[in-house]
Amino acid sequence: MTSPRSLPVTLLLIIGLMTGCGTAQPAASPPPSTPSTVAGFPVTVTNCGVTTTYQRPPRRAVTMNQHVTEIMLALGLEKSMAGTAFLDDRIPPQYEAAYNSVKVLAEEYPSYEVLLSAEPDFVYGGFRSAFDEEGRGREALEKAGIDSYLSLEACPAGPVTTDLLEEEIRTIGRIFGVSDRAEQRVAEMRAVLEGVEEKVRGAEPVKVFVYDSGDKTAFTAGGAGIGNDMISRAGGVNLFADLGKAFGDVSFEQVADRAPEAIVIYDYGDQSVADKKTFLLSNPALKDVPAIKEQRFAVLPLSATVLGVRVPEGVESLAGQLHPDRFS
Known part of the structure; x- marks a missing residue:
């Protein structure tokens, strides 16, 4: 068997190029994007007195209360959800398949231990009660490295109207980097409301x-x-x-x-x-x-x-x- 030492230098270089060994290695692939380079981020949101800066969209969100779950599903964010909890009635047919792809953590609110087992990076509550349990409060979640968001209806700065609903949907769209989907949903909602206004005038x-x-x-x-x-x-x-x-x-x-x-x-x-x-x-x-x-x-x-x-x-x-x- 021929020793590598006895091969011509040119042949060694060719072998090096083919195997990735030697001096003529191809350039290394660039490292994956860091959180600070995600397009459209960082995003800073002040919600019910809590200010959070998101370096990237949450990847393992948990929703607690049906109406906020449905906001996530309507924005096509089920793949960004690690769990959900607390239904009041049936999920609408158009969201059923997406909902069924998400793990249900509890029939009502999950315990802190069950919530942590889902390894969430974001918890979205519809009512203040979602964050009432000791250990599941927003401050406790923050200490555990988990961001949180509470529906604006739970802490309104003024009258709760469809304008606030639009703000809620747009904010969730920003947090998850899907502002285009949020705008589309807002336009669809406005069309329905304008149709009703015309009929009852x-x-x-x-x-x-x-x-x-x-x-x-x-x-x-x-x-x-x-x-x-x-x-x-x-x-x-x-x-x-x-x-x-x-x-x-x-x-x-x-x-x-x-x-x-x-x-x-x-x-x-x-x-x-x-x-x-x-x-x-x-x-x-x-x-x-x-x-x-x-x-x-x-x-x-x-x-x-x-x-x-x-x-x-x-x-x-x-x-x-x-x-x-x-x-x-």
Whole structure:
């Protein structure tokens, strides 16, 4: 066998080029992009008093509460999700396949240990309760190196309207580097809302009471949540808009005094719409209420009444139930 020492220099150079050994090695591949060189980043977001700078889009997000999960799915971000938790009702058919590709961590909120087991780099909560548990608070998550975001409806700086929904979607689009998708979604939502506005223009507003739940008192929609704006856009008047929060308790006597013409039932959880109607119809405090006498009810899934992508379709559905003559 010929020793390498006895081969001509030219042949050794050729062998070196072919094997990557020797002095004529090809240039090394450039190192992968560092977080600071990701296009469009860093992105700094101040959310509910917490300022976060993202050097790159999150890769292992966990969503807690259905409406924020659906925002992620509507933006095509299921591959950036390491887990999800807490459904109130069914996922819409158009998002079902994407949702089924994401691991469900818990039926309600996961424990801190279960949350950590998903190795998240970002936790997105829809309600303040998502961050209530000790160890799962935003400060604790930050100490663990996990970024977090809370739906703007939980800490509004002003009225909660569809403008705030647009801000929410655009911000999530920036955080995940998909601003183009966010703008497309905003345009689609505006088109639906403009169509509803055209149909209910000039209609006599319907006096509405929202029934979420409760037997001793009524848990209803106040003036500080997106539900109030939805009722207005659908051609209604929220009789408890003076309640200075998104949701709150009122007495059934107060409901009777304000004489709603229609009752909007939020559909979710173990108590069915039929059971809620039966309870309201049999409540002696409500027997003289116009909505009860006429059995005039409208129904919306809870996930369509909080700051999520179902709001425009929720407005359209509610408008059709309050003003059926405008949608025939």
